[in-house]
Amino acid sequence: MKFPRLYQCFNSVEIKRLYSDIQVAARALVYAEHGDPSKVVQLMETDLPPVDSSSVKIKMLASPINPADINTIQGVYPIKPALPTVGGFEGVGEVIEVGGQVTEVKLGDRVIPATNNLGTWRSHIVCPANHVSPLPQDTPVMIGATVRVNACTAYRMLADFVELQPGDCVLQNAANSGAGQAVIQIAAARGLKTINIVRDRPDFDKLKSYLESLGATAVVTEESLKGKDAAKVFKELPRPKLALNAVGGKSTITLIKLMEPGGTIVTYGGMSRQPVLVPTGSLIFNDVKFVGYWMTRWHDKHANSIEANHMITQLCQWGKSGQLRAPNHKLVPLSDFASALDAVLQPFTSQKQILSFDT
Ligand SMILES: NC(=O)c1ccc[n+]([C@@H]2O[C@H](COP(=O)([O-])OP(=O)(O)OC[C@H]3O[C@@H](n4cnc5c(N)ncnc54)[C@H](OP(=O)(O)O)[C@@H]3O)[C@@H](O)[C@H]2O)c1
The missing domain is CATH 3.90.180.10 (Medium-chain alcohol dehydrogenases, catalytic domain)
Known part of the structure; x- marks a missing residue:
């Protein structure tokens, strides 16, 4: 046609x-x-x-x-x-x-x-x-x-918000997105670990293997983190100081729960089309910091x-x-x-x- x-x-x-x-x-x-x-x-x-x-x-x-x-x-x-x-x-x-x-x-x-x-x-x-x-x-x-959109975005978000040393851990949602795949690989190239959250799906094992082949340290579903598995993910990993949020909505609450107190959450996308949900206590007692990022602004500047x-x-x-x-x-x-x-x-x-x- x-x-x-x-x-x-x-x-x-x-x-x-x-x-x-x-x-x-x-x-x-x-x-x-x-x-x-x-x-x-x-x-x-x-x-x-x-x-x-x-x-x-x-x-x-x-x-x-x-x-x-x-x-x-x-x-x-x-x-x-x-x-x-x-x-x-x-x-x-x-x-x-x-x-x-x-x-x-x-x-x-x-x-x-x-x-x-x-x-x-x-x-x-x-x-x-x-x-x-x-x-x-x-x-x-x-x-x-x-390179200009997602790879640059991943590069900057891993460089500009938190000083990360090899061995440090970064948390992200929508980890299978183009930006998420770039985050995994750039983090791996810098010796950083990544905890990668994706939505539950029938072919999760295939996706997990693929993201691991890119260098992902851990790949988990949003669903699995609602239960006891959340603790398992962190058994041998340092708590993330930096989280990258491309989803918004309730997914933000999951990120907050897994972060190190005082950590920074960078919101760069809103794929759920829901407002970012932030429990009041996470700001007061956990001192979590929220910032936004737009690559277009960086390129312009x-x-x-x-x-x-x-x-x-x-x-x-x-x-x-x-x-x-x-x-x-x-x-x-x-x-x-x-x-x-x-x-x-x-x-x-x-x-x-x-x-x-x-x-
Ligand atoms: N701020 C910036 O400068 C900047 C730069 C680059 C990208 N972005 C943003 O980052 C996001 C990802 O971009 P991309 O090019 O990497 O995307 P992409 O490759 O098209 O991937 C889309 C991602 O969004 C997820 N997704 C779709 N609908 C969803 C929903 N309702 N709830 C939760 N997750 C959902 C998909 O997961 P499933 O596989 O589960 O569907 C997939 O992981 C977009 O929002 C984009 O606008 C922002």
Whole structure:
């Protein structure tokens, strides 16, 4: 049913007029209104603008679909691009044409966005050269595609809130998420232990083995922690000083119960769509500290900084050495975008949908 969708785009004068003033590459996933992603996003084909002296042309290689992309299309994310727009906040591409005055990147470089709203779900992009950053040579494509959002978030949350020494323990929920998988691996690379909470599911043992293969110290379900098993998890592990919360709701109470008094809980996602629940006593008697984190704000503040460069270099180095693998994923041709957008909204998949642009 993909061709009728395209056919409809080519033949709708209204839609052509609507999109005529935006820079849509050869094939792009565009939306003109907020709503259910697989219903409002359309695959469009138009010409690319010429490359001027300060711009570059990029052939996109891979671009994931993250919760923030979905929330932006739904109109419930704090970033609200002017519509119509091309979806996608992150991805990796290869520079295939360079304007005469460009010094930031060169032909053949693999690049990722340097701005927060590049619109990465398109086969080609022509943009100012400073809207992208080059990756270290030989960075694996899937690391490049997923480094800017989840891997950077995991890196910063493990670095910026609590001083952690090798052997210290970090606790997290939604541990099978893309961000959670990055947390496990970056923590392991730094000699930190991780206690990883996931939702109960039929294939829990398979997921547990997978997360352990990434370096997880312990993998438990929310359900198991309601009973006596909570104590077992900690028998040989130090109490976590840092907990990472991507869920909110009652899951926060579970984190609080397992933390060291005085520990810090960093909330970076709200997958349950419930408010973070905090028992009053945990603030008064346990001195638990709550903070929030948004990678977008960090990127904005630190664009092209030494810290940003150091972080990307380190993550790509771990990617090359195999210490950091891209999240478990399914590579989806651009033409199958609607099923990929629907798949992201399904529970218990533990699989990132990553768009590819070859066909
Ligand atoms: N603040 C930041 O800068 C920042 C940066 C990166 C990511 N994030 C946020 O972090 C979260 C994870 O992102 P991601 O890209 O890693 O996600 P992802 O790979 O798509 O994984 C989604 C995760 O959410 C869990 N989940 C879904 N619905 C849930 C529910 N109702 N209750 C509890 N868990 C639920 C899934 O668990 P199941 O397998 O059990 O379904 C899975 O672990 C998102 O909220 C995202 O927006 C924030």
